[in-house]
Amino acid sequence: MVHTTKGIVLRTVSYGENSVIVLLYTELFGLQSYIVNGARTSKKTAAKNNLFQPACILELEVYHNDLKNLQRIKEARWHYLYQDIFFNMPKNMVALFMTELLQKVIRQPEHNPDLFNFIEDxxxxxxxxxxxxxxxxxxxxxxxxTSFFGFSIRDDYTPVKKILDLREGEFVKHLPQHPHYLEEPASAAISQLLKVMQPFELHHIALPLAVRRELLGSILQFYALHIQDFGVMKSLPVLQEILS
Structure with a gap:
């Protein structure tokens, strides 16, 4: 049966002589892998293969079978055509960082429209x-x-509770009996960032480069404490260099 769904490309790998396998987070079926035959055989199909770059947001007609691990795409086209991400190096690296993070945290094919809408937006x-x-x-x-995976940081920072316990995901009064915590001013900056609901609000938060680097490293440590086998973010060193 053919279904129409939006999908966000997370990864594309070559398969055989002229095909690719595309990992997509879809609106209808969650995380799914699709084979695209003949994607690398001609200029025409190579141009179409540009649709399957990481972070692309696509409109898809797909064949879906719950009993199969590898699905097929009948038709793919742009749902949203980026104006800047593929041509702006800092934005491109941020998009690749986001895509790698999604691959690490989304591991099951559950349908979750709220998560899909958040990622798309x-x-x-x-x-x-x-x-x-x-x-x-x-x-x-x-x-x-983090809020979609059940381990978000509770924003209960106060002048008294100003130490962020990364293991517990909350602000505390006293230093924890483990090394996974942040003190001021980094903990206060996290509290500020937790209050940001829309990206444009980042204009109101001035963070020096060194602080941004420390915070991002700590947030990824938070992920590693709560997601088994989280591993290392390969895009992080390049991202930090590009945004310096």
């Missing part, structure tokens, strides 16, 4: 963002994403 807002918003975007996205 996050990429579109990045495409429209200015320089200042782009610089803080990895922090905003990584913090907001």
């Amino acid at each position: 996050a990429y579109i807002q990045l495409d429209k963002a200015d320089i200042k918003v782009t610089a803080g975007y990895p922090l905003f996205f990584a913090l907001q994403l």
